[in-house]
Amino acid sequence: MNTGSRARGGGLARHRAGTRVSALARDTWTVFSRAMRLSLRNPAWVAIGLMQPVLYIVLFGPLLEPLAGRLGSGNAYQLFVPGILVQLGLFGALFVGFALIAEWRAGVVESQRVTPASRTALLLGRVLRDVLVLLVQGTLLILVSLLFGLRAPVAGVVLTLLLVAMLGAALSAVSYALALTLKSEDAFAPLLNAVVFPVLLLSGILLPMSLAPGWLQGVSDVNPFKHIVEGARAFFDGEYTSAAAWWGVGLTVVLVVLGWVFGVRRFRRENG
Amino acid sequence: MIHARGLARTFRKRKQEVQAVTGVDLDVDAGEIVGFLGPNGAGKTTTLRMLTTLLTPSAGTATVAGCDLIADPVGVRRRIGYVSQSGSTAPEARAGEEVVDHARLYGVRTADAVVRGRQLFSDLDLDGLWERQPKDMSGGQRRRLDIAMGLVHDPGLVFLDEPTTGLDPQARANLWGHIRSLREDRGTTVFLTTHYLDEADALCDRILVIDRGAIVAEGTPDQLKSKVGGDVLTVTVADPARAGDAARLVGDLPGAEPAQVDGARVIGRVPAGGPALVDLVRGLDAAGIGIAGVESRRPSLDDVFLGLTGRSLREEGTSPDDAPTPEVVPS
Numbered sequence A: 001m002n003t004g005s006r007a008r009g010g011g012l013a014r015h016r017a018g019t020r021v022s023a024l025a026r027d028t029w030t031v032f033s034r035a036m037r038l039s040l041r042n043p044a045w046v047a048i049g050l051m052q053p054v055l056y057i058v059l060f061g062p063l064l065e066p067l068a069g070r071l072g073s074g075n076a077y078q079l080f081v082p083g084i085l086v087q088l089g090l091f092g093a094l095f096v097g098f099a100l101i102a103e104w105r106a107g108v109v110e111s112q113r114v115t116p117a118s119r120t121a122l123l124l125g126r127v128l129r130d131v132l133v134l135l136v137q138g139t140l141l142i143l144v145s146l147l148f149g150l151r152a153p154v155a156g157v158v159l160t161l162l163l164v165a166m167l168g169a170a171l172s173a174v175s176y177a178l179a180l181t182l183k184s185e186d187a188f189a190p191l192l193n194a195v196v197f198p199v200l201l202l203s204g205i206l207l208p209m210s211l212a213p214g215w216l217q218g219v220s221d222v223n224p225f226k227h228i229v230e231g232a233r234a235f236f237d238g239e240y241t242s243a244a245a246w247w248g249v250g251l252t253v254v255l256v257v258l259g260w261v262f263g264v265r266r267f268r269r270e271n272g
Numbered sequence B: 001m002i003h004a005r006g007l008a009r010t011f012r013k014r015k016q017e018v019q020a021v022t023g024v025d026l027d028v029d030a031g032e033i034v035g036f037l038g039p040n041g042a043g044k045t046t047t048l049r050m051l052t053t054l055l056t057p058s059a060g061t062a063t064v065a066g067c068d069l070i071a072d073p074v075g076v077r078r079r080i081g082y083v084s085q086s087g088s089t090a091p092e093a094r095a096g097e098e099v100v101d102h103a104r105l106y107g108v109r110t111a112d113a114v115v116r117g118r119q120l121f122s123d124l125d126l127d128g129l130w131e132r133q134p135k136d137m138s139g140g141q142r143r144r145l146d147i148a149m150g151l152v153h154d155p156g157l158v159f160l161d162e163p164t165t166g167l168d169p170q171a172r173a174n175l176w177g178h179i180r181s182l183r184e185d186r187g188t189t190v191f192l193t194t195h196y197l198d199e200a201d202a203l204c205d206r207i208l209v210i211d212r213g214a215i216v217a218e219g220t221p222d223q224l225k226s227k228v229g230g231d232v233l234t235v236t237v238a239d240p241a242r243a244g245d246a247a248r249l250v251g252d253l254p255g256a257e258p259a260q261v262d263g264a265r266v267i268g269r270v271p272a273g274g275p276a277l278v279d280l281v282r283g284l285d286a287a288g289i290g291i292a293g294v295e296s297r298r299p300s301l302d303d304v305f306l307g308l309t310g311r312s313l314r315e316e317g318t319s320p321d322d323a324p325t326p327e328v329v330p331s
């Protein structure tokens, strides 16, 4: 049909005169603001999301205080907070897929995919919401830690938050892509557990891997999250150009690239 | 508006192949209301998801609203609205916000989307529900909200997948009115699926009957009925033991096909119901068979479906009065 032969006036849909970039930005904003609104609307979710980081510091931090000297650090929180921030990024982002499965079941995913909106925007808008949530949680975690005696350079803290934001962006994209592929909580949950726990235990997030016997350290060396945690600790120690810092940033960038290629490809695929 | 040739889709699940749609040709003109009638599992949803770019066909070509399905899916998406079988809104969202956000994904300005959304809410008897969460709406209200979502960008062509499944008869009749007025007031072309005979009969200019992934008949409801040919005669005998004798008499009527016995009822088909009825009553009387009732009627769409496929659409307990629950999950 050509536009002139339409049975009635041009309709409301504006022809997208703008560039693809501006259409992407607008669609991303629509998806982001919708997702953010839905997150904020659930008071239980907001409370849990804010309590979680506080609980880590309040309930787990004191356990580490007596160990601080043995671990070669004057301040337990300087050692502990970077790991918890990375853990926040890991858990916070990997589990977002559950919400997408619920949305898919309600028909929301299909109703968005039948619009001309950019497929990338459908992913990006959701990921940006997750990243913003992570940043708020991470900032709160740091503020509470300061009350408990954390001392760390401002630049290092900011850099760590950025690192966590990038990590979150990568893992949240992966989580959505997996969720859209599996479309079932019963398949998604075991997969996540199978991945998350080894990664967590071998990452030195809770205790530095330097405490581990040699073989365990060897195994943990192939875990990228261990290096990301060490990079974050280097930032907290003000060692911005140390090898650990570079490794942490480098591996995070690799994860972002891989996660995004995987996520965008899945969202672009037909047969969503 | 829609031209499809050889549209087919095979699903592969663990080496098992399901041929959901085996090759569908269809043409829909601007301004038509066309219905896709078939039992559950016939391939209606799969065809619709192909025509709306949600599913890539395994074979075949189609032009939808002037755009090629494969080469220009975004062009198709811009010009159509789609109301899926399984809902379109998050249970915890607010109805109005979902509608506005949906319009924005079509590039509609927020202010325009609010105006259009509110108009649709009023047209679809959803007044006062703008702030309501879908989880707190009745099934009928949610279904009308889905339809508002599909229409908010004012498309020239809408696809409705089982728009009235799960609604009570009153709500269904109201929704038919809304669908008719879409065409009357806005010139919208409507392509809908249904497994309700009365819905296809009452609403559609033209019906495509689909069974096991293929279109088995096509035409206006009257054309389809006249294809069955003749009239349907039903005799209820006073004594069920004599039903067999009555069936023989019905089958002996001029031009009749062998009659079927169902308890005390005998059902047969004859070229012309009126004269046959007179002959039959005389014959029954002469044979001393007591009559509890006789009826001659025009064939229904169910007779059409029965004649085409050997199965009845009604057998599945899908009559609207059963208020069936909608299928939970699409794939």
Ligand SMILES: Nc1ncnc2c1ncn2[C@@H]1O[C@H](COP(=O)(O)OP(=O)(O)O)[C@@H](O)[C@H]1O
Binding pocket: B011, B012, B013, B018, B019, B020, B038, B039, B040, B041, B042, B043, B044, B045, B046, B047, B331
């Ligand atoms: N994603 C899918 N994977 C496998 N089989 C499917 C999928 N979608 C539909 N089918 C099968 O295709 C056939 C047609 O389904 P569908 O198009 O939903 O029928 P209808 O809408 O007419 O009830 C059914 O046998 C159904 O089980």
Ligand SMILES: [Mg+2]
Binding pocket: B041, B044, B045, B046, B085, B161, B162
């Ligand atoms: Mg269906």
